[in-house]
Amino acid sequence: MRTLVLLGLAALLSACSHMGDALKDPSAAAGATTRDARFMSDIVQVNLAGIEAGRLAASKAHSPDVRRFAQEMVEEHAALQEESRRIASEKGMPVPREPAARHQAAMEELAGISGQSFDQAYLEDRIEEHRRMLELLAETVSEGKDRDLRAHAQKAIPQMRRDLDTARRLAGEMP
Numbered sequence: 001m002r003t004l005v006l007l008g009l010a011a012l013l014s015a016c017s018h019m020g021d022a023l024k025d026p027s028a029a030a031g032a033t034t035r036d037a038r039f040m041s042d043i044v045q046v047n048l049a050g051i052e053a054g055r056l057a058a059s060k061a062h063s064p065d066v067r068r069f070a071q072e073m074v075e076e077h078a079a080l081q082e083e084s085r086r087i088a089s090e091k092g093m094p095v096p097r098e099p100a101a102r103h104q105a106a107m108e109e110l111a112g113i114s115g116q117s118f119d120q121a122y123l124e125d126r127i128e129e130h131r132r133m134l135e136l137l138a139e140t141v142s143e144g145k146d147r148d149l150r151a152h153a154q155k156a157i158p159q160m161r162r163d164l165d166t167a168r169r170l171a172g173e174m175p
Contacts, residue, residue: 036149037093039140044084044095046133049103050077057122065170066119080156087148123171130164
């Protein structure tokens with residue numbers, strides 16, 4: 001009997017020590033993985049780029065429709081970014097604070113263009129980035145381990161599809 005009590009106590013202590021590890025690493029407790037952290041980092045990167053590109057286009061676009069779309073992109077990506085950062089913080093996932101070098105280079109290139117050429121280049125950039133974002137979100141939903149991250153990605157997909165459709169429509173209306 002004494003042996004059973006000692007074995008039970010040892011099992012309880014072992015379980016408690018693993019719980020302590022999970023409490024030290026919130027992402028472990030929440031089911032987040034290194035891959036989940038990468039998904040989140042990539043989502044944040046695309047949002048940062050969307051905000052930056054939108055701000056540039058909102059002030060520089062030739063077409064009023066493109067300016068409106070750009071302002072919507074700033075607002076939508078900022079809201080998505082806020083939610084992404086909240087989830088990342090809760091999960092202990094580090095996230096970037098500025099766009100990736102490739103996004104910065106694209107913004108520098110866009111900044112050097114004007115008029116209808118700017119509008120077309122901006123829309124082409126947004127089409128490509130929204131396609132990439134949709135692929136990333138779908139991959140996050142299907143392969144992510146953290147349920148909050150998966151739900152966040154799933155919630156963003158319809159919005160990204162609408163934005164992609166709008167960018168395609170506006171690009172098709174360019175002279």
